[in-house]
Amino acid sequence: MSSSSLDEPTEAQSAASPLTRIGEARWVLLTALAAAVAAVVLFQVPFWPAAGAMLAMTAVAAFIPRRSASRRVRLNTQREMRRMWPGTGMKMTVDALPTPCFVADGRGITRYVNAQALATYDGVKPGDPLSFSLRAPSLLEAFDRVCNSGGAERISWIEKVPTETWYEAHIAPIYMPGSSAQGRSNPLPDFILVVIQDLTENRRLERMRTDFVANASHELRTPLASLTGFIETLQGPARNDPEAQDRFLSIMLDQAGRMRRLIDDILSLSRIELKAHVRPASIVDLAEIIRHTSDALSPLARDMDVKIRIDLPKTAVRLRGDRDELIQVVENLVENALKYGSSGNFVDVGLSAQVDDLNAASWVLSVRDYGEGIPSEHLPRLTERFYRVDVESSRALKGTGLGLAIVKHILTRHRARLEVESEPGEGATFRVRLPALEQSDEQEETASA
Numbered sequence: 108m109s110s111s112s113l114d115e116p117t118e119a120q121s122a123a124s125p126l127t128r129i130g131e132a133r134w135v136l137l138t139a140l141a142a143a144v145a146a147v148v149l150f151q152v153p154f155w156p157a158a159g160a161m162l163a164m165t166a167v168a169a170f171i172p173r174r175s176a177s178r179r180v181r182l183n184t185q186r187e188m189r190r191m192w193p194g195t196g197m198k199m200t201v202d203a204l205p206t207p208c209f210v211a212d213g214r215g216i217t218r219y220v221n222a223q224a225l226a227t228y229d230g231v232k233p234g235d236p237l238s239f240s241l242r243a244p245s246l247l248e249a250f251d252r253v254c255n256s257g258g259a260e261r262i263s264w265i266e267k268v269p270t271e272t273w274y275e276a277h278i279a280p281i282y283m284p285g286s287s288a289q290g291r292s293n294p295l296p297d298f299i300l301v302v303i304q305d306l307t308e309n310r311r312l313e314r315m316r317t318d319f320v321a322n323a324s325h326e327l328r329t330p331l332a333s334l335t336g337f338i339e340t341l342q343g344p345a346r347n348d349p350e351a352q353d354r355f356l357s358i359m360l361d362q363a364g365r366m367r368r369l370i371d372d373i374l375s376l377s378r379i380e381l382k383a384h385v386r387p388a389s390i391v392d393l394a395e396i397i398r399h400t401s402d403a404l405s406p407l408a409r410d411m412d413v414k415i416r417i418d419l420p421k422t423a424v425r426l427r428g429d430r431d432e433l434i435q436v437v438e439n440l441v442e443n444a445l446k447y448g449s450s451g452n453f454v455d456v457g458l459s460a461q462v463d464d465l466n467a468a469s470w471v472l473s474v475r476d477y478g479e480g481i482p483s484e485h486l487p488r489l490t491e492r493f494y495r496v497d498v499e500s501s502r503a504l505k506g507t508g509l510g511l512a513i514v515k516h517i518l519t520r521h522r523a524r525l526e527v528e529s530e531p532g533e534g535a536t537f538r539v540r541l542p543a544l545e546q547s548d549e550q551e552e553t554a555s556a
């Protein structure tokens with residue numbers, strides 16, 4: 108990457124220093140003296156008139172060299188500045204920044220950009236106006252303000268097209284050493300540094316966090332309001348009505364249970380999030396986990412009038428995983444199939460080995476129901492916290508809307524993937540692809556045993 112040529116340096120940068128001027132005056136005197144002595148010796152003219160004439164002539168002659176000396180100094184300074192800006196150090200600093208970074212001059216011409224800027228902004232090149240690459244009006248206005256005031260600014264803006272993206276830019280003035288700006292009360296910058304940061308991911312996480320708190324509070328507030336209402340009724344109108352008291356107390360127990368489930372799920376989610384990047388250390392038998400969980404869910408299956416059909420390998424299916432967490436995964440998928448696909452009367456749970464195109468071996472757990480299925484527009488959002496296709500039916504079935512979010516987090520920790528397939532009216536299939544045991548996993552387990 109190269110930068111285009113530099114601006115002319117300012118007068119103050121190019122002017123000769125006082126020391127240089129004193130040096131020049133001394134040379135003028137010495138030259139005149141030498142010429143006068145030479146005239147006396149060679150032409151036998153009287154000393155003082157010769158000295159006077161030579162002094163006058165040399166002073167006039169010195170005027171021309173003095174101008175060109177000043178010009179030479181200026182050119183040297185220009186060359187020096189051209190060589191040093193953007194100097195290797197500055198380039199290395201700008202290149203080391205992890206976000207797109209532009210250096211422009213006071214006229215808004217791009218002088219240098221780092222690799223991140225080249226990768227992010229199509230066609231950006233030094234020598235072009237900055238506005239060719241950076242079009243956000245608020246950014247360009249802030250740039251002008253920094254050019255005119257010399258003070259740094261930080262601004263943020265949103266771009267809506269092609270997708271909503273949040274940006275923040277830090278615009279800072281740069282003063283060259285020996286620049287005319289130095290020493291002035293209101294200095295104008297020689298160059299301006301624009302550092303741009305994409306805040307979309309941060310904002311998305313922030314929004315997720317606030318949405319989560321809002322949703323969790325909302326989910327808790329509903330049963331809490333119901334509990335308060337029933338307590339007031341029991342203290343008032345139902346004080347002497349034992350039949351109503353029984354009915355209300357049983358509803359209150361239900362609501363308290365709903366609050367407990369929600370709090371359990373929230374805690375479970377935050378516990379799993381905490382260790383999201385730590386791969387489980389133990390080796391478990393997935394076939395046994397599936398058998399155990401399906402047995403545990405058989406009372407629910409009976410209540411829903413659904414038969415669970417299991418198709419598992421005869422031998423143990425050993426893989427690296429956390430037993431309790433994998434039970435949670437199977438439990439939520441089978442429970443969902445029983446609750447939301449009950450109209451199909453059957454739920455098939457299978458486990459089979461697969462090898463993908465890259466020769467990676469995995470175990471695929473599938474949970475298939477024959478219920479109403481899920482409309483395609485909901486499929487990508489199922490693992491969002493509190494997302495439910497039908498809020499009322501989920502609540503009626505004691506759902507919190509956190510089950511698949513927990514599943515997703517557990518699977519991320521297991522380096523596994525969740526896939527969903529569904530046709531409305533044809534039921535739904537949830538597939539979990541878990542990496543098969545590798546030799547290194549076995550060795551690790553032997554070592555830690």
Ligand SMILES: Nc1ncnc2c1ncn2[C@@H]1O[C@H](COP(=O)(O)OP(=O)(O)OP(=O)(O)O)[C@@H](O)[C@H]1O
Nearest residue numbers: 443444447495496497501506507508509510511535
């Ligand atoms: N097999 C399925 N068939 C149809 N819809 C489903 C199925 N599985 C999940 N869903 C839909 O996805 C939503 C999210 O499921 P999730 O397991 O995250 O929450 P939940 O079951 O409502 O609550 P929780 O699992 O916390 O008790 C459900 O509310 C339901 O609308």
Ligand SMILES: [Mg+2]
Nearest residue numbers: 439443510511
């Ligand atoms: Mg669920």
